[in-house]
Amino acid sequence: MSSTPAFRRLPRAVREQQMLDAAVRAFSRRGFHAASMDEIAEDAGISKPMVYAYLGTKEELFVACLHREGTRMVEAIAAAAAPDLPADERLWRGLRAFFGFVGAHRDGWIVLYRQARGEQPFAGELATMRSRLVEVVAGMLDDALRAQGREVRETDLEVIAYALVGATESLGDWLADHPEADPAKTATRMMNIAWLGADQLLRGETWRPTGE
Amino acid sequence: MSSTPAFRRLPRAVREQQMLDAAVRAFSRRGFHAASMDEIAEDAGISKPMVYAYLGTKEELFVACLHREGTRMVEAIAAAAAPDLPADERLWRGLRAFFGFVGAHRDGWIVLYRQARGEQPFAGELATMRSRLVEVVAGMLDDALRAQGREVRETDLEVIAYALVGATESLGDWLADHPEADPAKTATRMMNIAWLGADQLLRGETWRPTGE
Amino acid sequence: MSSTPAFRRLPRAVREQQMLDAAVRAFSRRGFHAASMDEIAEDAGISKPMVYAYLGTKEELFVACLHREGTRMVEAIAAAAAPDLPADERLWRGLRAFFGFVGAHRDGWIVLYRQARGEQPFAGELATMRSRLVEVVAGMLDDALRAQGREVRETDLEVIAYALVGATESLGDWLADHPEADPAKTATRMMNIAWLGADQLLRGETWRPTGE
Amino acid sequence: MSSTPAFRRLPRAVREQQMLDAAVRAFSRRGFHAASMDEIAEDAGISKPMVYAYLGTKEELFVACLHREGTRMVEAIAAAAAPDLPADERLWRGLRAFFGFVGAHRDGWIVLYRQARGEQPFAGELATMRSRLVEVVAGMLDDALRAQGREVRETDLEVIAYALVGATESLGDWLADHPEADPAKTATRMMNIAWLGADQLLRGETWRPTGE
DNA sequence: TATGAATGAGACTTCATTCAT
DNA sequence: TATGAATGAAGTCTCATTCAT
Numbered sequence: 001m002s003s004t005p006a007f008r009r010l011p012r013a014v015r016e017q018q019m020l021d022a023a024v025r026a027f028s029r030r031g032f033h034a035a036s037m038d039e040i041a042e043d044a045g046i047s048k049p050m051v052y053a054y055l056g057t058k059e060e061l062f063v064a065c066l067h068r069e070g071t072r073m074v075e076a077i078a079a080a081a082a083p084d085l086p087a088d089e090r091l092w093r094g095l096r097a098f099f100g101f102v103g104a105h106r107d108g109w110i111v112l113y114r115q116a117r118g119e120q121p122f123a124g125e126l127a128t129m130r131s132r133l134v135e136v137v138a139g140m141l142d143d144a145l146r147a148q149g150r151e152v153r154e155t156d157l158e159v160i161a162y163a164l165v166g167a168t169e170s171l172g173d174w175l176a177d178h179p180e181a182d183p184a185k186t187a188t189r190m191m192n193i194a195w196l197g198a199d200q201l202l203r204g205e206t207w208r209p210t211g212e
Numbered sequence: 213m214s215s216t217p218a219f220r221r222l223p224r225a226v227r228e229q230q231m232l233d234a235a236v237r238a239f240s241r242r243g244f245h246a247a248s249m250d251e252i253a254e255d256a257g258i259s260k261p262m263v264y265a266y267l268g269t270k271e272e273l274f275v276a277c278l279h280r281e282g283t284r285m286v287e288a289i290a291a292a293a294a295p296d297l298p299a300d301e302r303l304w305r306g307l308r309a310f311f312g313f314v315g316a317h318r319d320g321w322i323v324l325y326r327q328a329r330g331e332q333p334f335a336g337e338l339a340t341m342r343s344r345l346v347e348v349v350a351g352m353l354d355d356a357l358r359a360q361g362r363e364v365r366e367t368d369l370e371v372i373a374y375a376l377v378g379a380t381e382s383l384g385d386w387l388a389d390h391p392e393a394d395p396a397k398t399a400t401r402m403m404n405i406a407w408l409g410a411d412q413l414l415r416g417e418t419w420r421p422t423g424e
Numbered sequence: 425m426s427s428t429p430a431f432r433r434l435p436r437a438v439r440e441q442q443m444l445d446a447a448v449r450a451f452s453r454r455g456f457h458a459a460s461m462d463e464i465a466e467d468a469g470i471s472k473p474m475v476y477a478y479l480g481t482k483e484e485l486f487v488a489c490l491h492r493e494g495t496r497m498v499e500a501i502a503a504a505a506a507p508d509l510p511a512d513e514r515l516w517r518g519l520r521a522f523f524g525f526v527g528a529h530r531d532g533w534i535v536l537y538r539q540a541r542g543e544q545p546f547a548g549e550l551a552t553m554r555s556r557l558v559e560v561v562a563g564m565l566d567d568a569l570r571a572q573g574r575e576v577r578e579t580d581l582e583v584i585a586y587a588l589v590g591a592t593e594s595l596g597d598w599l600a601d602h603p604e605a606d607p608a609k610t611a612t613r614m615m616n617i618a619w620l621g622a623d624q625l626l627r628g629e630t631w632r633p634t635g636e
Numbered sequence: 637m638s639s640t641p642a643f644r645r646l647p648r649a650v651r652e653q654q655m656l657d658a659a660v661r662a663f664s665r666r667g668f669h670a671a672s673m674d675e676i677a678e679d680a681g682i683s684k685p686m687v688y689a690y691l692g693t694k695e696e697l698f699v700a701c702l703h704r705e706g707t708r709m710v711e712a713i714a715a716a717a718a719p720d721l722p723a724d725e726r727l728w729r730g731l732r733a734f735f736g737f738v739g740a741h742r743d744g745w746i747v748l749y750r751q752a753r754g755e756q757p758f759a760g761e762l763a764t765m766r767s768r769l770v771e772v773v774a775g776m777l778d779d780a781l782r783a784q785g786r787e788v789r790e791t792d793l794e795v796i797a798y799a800l801v802g803a804t805e806s807l808g809d810w811l812a813d814h815p816e817a818d819p820a821k822t823a824t825r826m827m828n829i830a831w832l833g834a835d836q837l838l839r840g841e842t843w844r845p846t847g848e
Numbered sequence: 849t850a851t852g853a854a855t856g857a858g859a860c861t862t863c864a865t866t867c868a869t
Numbered sequence: 870t871a872t873g874a875a876t877g878a879a880g881t882c883t884c885a886t887t888c889a890t
Contacts, residue, residue, distance in 0.1 A: 031330045033245030037864060047872045049866075058864065114330040118243045123326075127389075159383070159401045166382020167375040174374060177339075189371045197409030221853060221889065249881065259855045264882065433868065433874060455754045457669030461860065471876045476861065538759075542667045542750040551813075583825045586810060587803035594802020595795070601763075613795045621833030673885060683851045685887075694885065 016054055019044045023055075024065050028107035032062055032119050059121065066116055069108035070129055073101045087144040088195055091137075095168065095194070096187040102172045103183035109176050113169060130165065137161040164194050228266050231256045235267075236277050240319035243327050244274055244334075271333065278328055281320035282341055285313045299356040300407060303349075307380065307406070308399040314384040315395035321388050325381060342377065349373040376406050440478050443468045447479075448489050452531035455539050456486055456546075483545065490540055493532035494553055500525045511568040512619060515561075519592065519618070520611040526596040527607035533600050537593060554589065561585040588618050652690055655680045659691075660701050664743035668698055668755050695757065702752055705744035706765055712737045723780040724831060727773075731804065731830070732823040738808045739819035745812050749805060766801065773797040800830050 010018075022044035026035035037058055041048040055061045080097035081090040102109045116122040138154075138161035145152055168190055175186050222230075234256035238247040249270055253260040267273045292309035293302040314321045328334040350366075350373035357364055380402055387398050434442075446468035450459035461482055465472040479485045504521035505514040526533045540546040562578075562585035569576055592614055599610050646654075658680035662671035673694055677684040691697045716733035717726040738745045752758040774790075774797035781788055804826055811822050 030332070031245070033243070034331075036862085048864090049872060050870085052865070053871090110330075114335075118322075118326040118330060119246075120242065156401075160405060162386060163379040163383060163402065163405050166385075167379040170378020170381065171371075171375060173378075189368075190375065193372060193375045193409070197405070224852080227853085248879085250879095260881090261855060261883075262853075265853085270881070436873080439874085454756070455669070457667070457859095458755075460858085462858095472860090473862075473876060474874075477874085482860070534754075538754040542746075542754060543670075544666070547750075580825075583807070584829060587807060587826065587829050590806020590809075591799040591803040594805065595799060597802075598798060613792075614799065617796060617799050617833070621829070672883085674883095684885090685851060686849085688886070689850085 012054065015046065015050070019046065019051055019055055019061075020065060020068055023061050024069065024107045024111055027062060027065060027115055028110040031115050032058075032122075062116075062119075062122065063125075065108075065111055066122060066125065069105065069112055070126075072105065072108065073098070073112070074129070076101045087140045087147070091140055091194060092187075092191050095190050096184060098168065099172060099175060099183040099187040099190070102175050103179075106176050106179070109172065113173055113176075134158065134161045134165050137164055167193065224266065227256075227258065227262065231258065231263055231267055231273075232277060232280055235273050236281060236319045236323055239274060239277055239327055240322040244270075244331050249273075274328075274331075274334065275337075277320075277323055278334060278337065281317065281324055282338075284317065284320065285310070285324070286341070288313045299352045299359070303352050303406060304399075304403050307402050308396060310380065311384060311387060311395040311399040311402070314387050315391075318388045318391065321384065325385055325388075346370065346373045346377050349376055379405065436478065439468075439470065439474065443470065443475055443479055443485075444489060444492055447485050448493060448531045448535055451486060451489055451539055452534040456482075456543050461485075486540075486543075486546065487549075489532075489535055490546060490549065493529065493536055494550075496529065496532065497522070497525045497536070498553070511564045511571065515564050515618060516611075516615050519614050520608060522592065523596060523599060523607040523611040523614070526599050527603075530600045530603070533596065537597055537600075558582065558585045558589050561588055591617065648690070651682065651686070655682065655687055655691055655697075656701060656704055659697050660705060660743045660747055663698060663701055663751055664746040667751050668694075668758075673697075698752075698755075698758065699761075701744075701747055702758060702761065705741065705748055706762075708741065708744065709734070709737045709748070710765070723776045723783070727776050727830060728823075728827050731826050732820060734804065735808060735811060735819040735823040735826070738811050739815075742812050742815070745808065749809055749812075770794065770797045770801050773800055803829065 019040070022040050023035075025043065026040045029035070030039075037048055037051060040061075041051050044051070051061070055064055077094050077097045081094035083090070085093070112126065116126050138157045141157055141161060142152070171186055171190050175181055175183060231252070234252050235247075237255060238252045241247070242251075249260055249263060252273075253263050256263070263273065267276055289306050289309045293306035295302070297305070324338065328338050350369045353369055353373060354364070383398055383402055387393055387395060443464070446464050447459075450464045450467060453459070454463075461472055461475060464485075465475050468475070475485065479488055501518050501521045505518035507514070509517070536550065540550050562581045565581055565585060566576070595610055595614050599605055599607060655676070658676045659671075661679065662676045665671070666675075673684055673687060676697075677687050680687070687697070691700055713730050713733045717730035719726070721729070748762065752762050774793045777793055777797060778788070807822055807826055811817055811819060
């Protein structure tokens with residue numbers, strides 16, 4: 001006799017995930033400002049006041065999206081690249097995990113990479129995340145070098161790591177726009193670029209401007 | 213007789229540049245949606261209706277910014293990387309011009325790279341620009357290879373070029389956040405990464421996943 | 425216990441009628457363009473966003489007014505002029521209902537007759553309504569004629585009907601500007617004009633231009 | 637060597653007519669509010685400040701249109717219906733002139749009949765014009781009656797005249813929307829309706845409500 | 849005379865957010 | 870808990886009108 005179907009009154013945690021799903025979809029497609037709370041609530045199948053009650057302000061909602069997707073991504077990568085593996089293996093598994101994440105969570109990636117970047121309140125947090133990643137990658141390179149008995153100035157290391165991360169993100173973003181592409185193959189390509197390219201660089205050879 | 217004949221009533225071309233300057237500043241700092249036409253008009257020292265009369269809708273204004281800054285950047289790079297130079301020289305000069313542009317036009321760069329990316333109506337155009345750039349870079353790499361009597365599958369070439377462009381953009385964006393850094397030095401670092409790294413890669417050596 | 429349970433938070437249907445009332449008043453007095461949404465909302469005792477939420481755009485609001493008033497008028501007339509009555513009785517009751525409507529809903533009439541006519545998006549719909557009315561009147565005349573064993577060319581019938589409707593509308597509009605006048609008396613006058621005038625006309629006599 | 641083509645610097649009177657032409661077109665198509673001074677100036681091939689200098693405010697410009705078109709119409713009718721003709725001839729010639737005017741000056745008619753009616757500042761003036769016309773028509777009917785040795789209460793006369801004018805305007809407006817229709821034929825039809833219909837009415841016969 | 853440049857004012861519309869049931 | 874009803878605030882855009890050349 002109850003007109004309330006079984007799926008109402010879900011436990012709070014489930015509802016929150018539904019809302020975050022809807023929010024990530026909306027923010028990914030339309031950006032922080034253009035996405036509307038109305039739209040998100042409707043897509044989540046819930047009323048607007050509930051969204052406010054559970055997840056707070058629009059800004060807080062966006063941050064929650066960033067956190068969930070960022071954590072998912074970082075944990076996926078961290079779980080793959082166990083610290084006791086050799087450096088190249090860690091890099092390779094990390095890349096595979098990264099492209100796998102992008103392929104499986106396009107919207108999440110887009111929120112992280114395209115949408116959060118331009119919005120002042122959030123860009124800082126993202127930059128911090130990237131910095132930590134760059135450190136990790138720099139650490140891997142350093143490990144590899146020491147294993148070969150070589151050493152590189154820390155600054156150079158950081159710049160190279162930064163460039164590798166940038167290149168990787170860029171291919172990841174390309175992947176997000178080409179759902180038909182194979183994440184694993186993309187990972188292989190990036191691994192080639194990263195590992196062989198970096199190896200050469202770190203061997204100490206340097207290109208020099210030719211005067212002027 | 214005075215070369216600044218009055219304060220108001222400037223000719224159209226001048227006013228348009230003032231408006232575009234203000235718009236690029238605003239869009240760079242606050243993004244497309246958060247920037248307000250009021251704000252832009254006030255910063256340009258003019259009333260809102262003039263902005264609409266000269267440059268149209270907010271969307272058209274944003275496109276005008278994109279065009280001006282994009283053209284500036286492309287022309288700076290094209291002027292530097294004359295097509296009759298050897299490939300490495302072209303790449304080097306192109307990079308120097310690119311980082312020079314970013315250092316000199318931070319706001320323009322940020323609008324192009326950070327703000328346009330997430331907004332659906334504009335992202336496409338930007339992606340096209342990047343594609344053309346990737347082609348050019350791939351062409352340089354190809355030239356260099358042929359000069360050495362080697363050859364590479366076109367797909368690989370494109371991916372490598374794409375990664376190089378991504379890495380370069382990423383460093384450029386880093387530069388935009390570090391005004392104290394030296395564009396020329398950043399260019400040198402990127403040239404190292406690009407040239408030596410690519411050289412190795414293109415020599416035919418390949419890293420391969422180790423099973424699993 | 426009170427039948428006016430509170431002041432705010434009325435159910436949707438009630439609020440919509442309040443808004444339409446206010447809108448008809450405003451549009452009637454000032455016309456589509458000069459009436460402002462602010463004004464309408466304030467007169468309805470509600471905030472502007474509610475108007476948009478319930479009734480949409482200004483244009484849609486105007487159409488809603490047109491529909492409500494048009495329907496009211498047509499239904500009043502249709503209810504009075506039951507199709508099983510003899511033609512003259514139908515005409516008479518219809519006229520009485522029409523002038524009754526104009527007297528009781530001046531604002532509605534004015535929106536329909538004076539304000540919608542000049543505005544391109546709405547004029548068409550009104551013209552269609554009038555056409556249908558003309559058909560009905562032509563039908564009445566035809567009935568009356570056949571009852572007398574006479575017949576008239578359809579074109580003539582339509583023109584006469586059109587003129588009758590025009591004359592009626594014109595007197596209706598005059599009534600709208602003379603609230604002290606008696607709708608019933610106006611109806612009687614129009615019935616005289618219509619019935620006796622038409623009778624003569626339809627008897628087959630024709631005035632003819634005298635040369636030139 | 638003069639770059640000023642011959643047709644600039646027209647005499648004031650000519651320019652004013654061009655502006656009024658453009659204004660009537662614009663007001664007819666879009667109504668008083670929706671028509672913009674920009675549009676009018678451009679259509680007249682002149683700059684906006686000139687419009688203000690010559691014809692004043694938008695409101696004054698509209699009044700000027702009303703005057704010109706109203707005068708044209710009245711004069712056309714007056715010239716045709718010379719007061720020394722017999723009443724039926726006057727009516728007939730007047731109608732022909734009226735429908736001729738509508739056919740030849742659609743835009744002017746529309747401004748007078750459809751657009752001015754709803755705008756408070758102008759409706760009054762129009763109503764006055766119509767009143768005068770009604771008087772004239774009532775006079776004609778009176779003349780005709782007296783010529784037959786009969787007499788009618790003035791009120792009835794006025795109402796009948798009002799209805800005739802309304803019917804005529806209505807057919808005129810129909811003509812404005814059917815440019816392919818023949819003004820002369822429409823005039824003949826209206827003359828039939830007016831003359832024969834009125835004749836009957838004025839003979840003293842009256843339709844009476846049948847109780848209820 | 850003639851006009852490009854300029855603006856104050858105000859319109860429509862939308863949104864994030866909250867109240868009262 | 871859950872939501873329909875409600876709004877303050879702000880943003881985009883247009884227009885009639887005037888100045889300064």
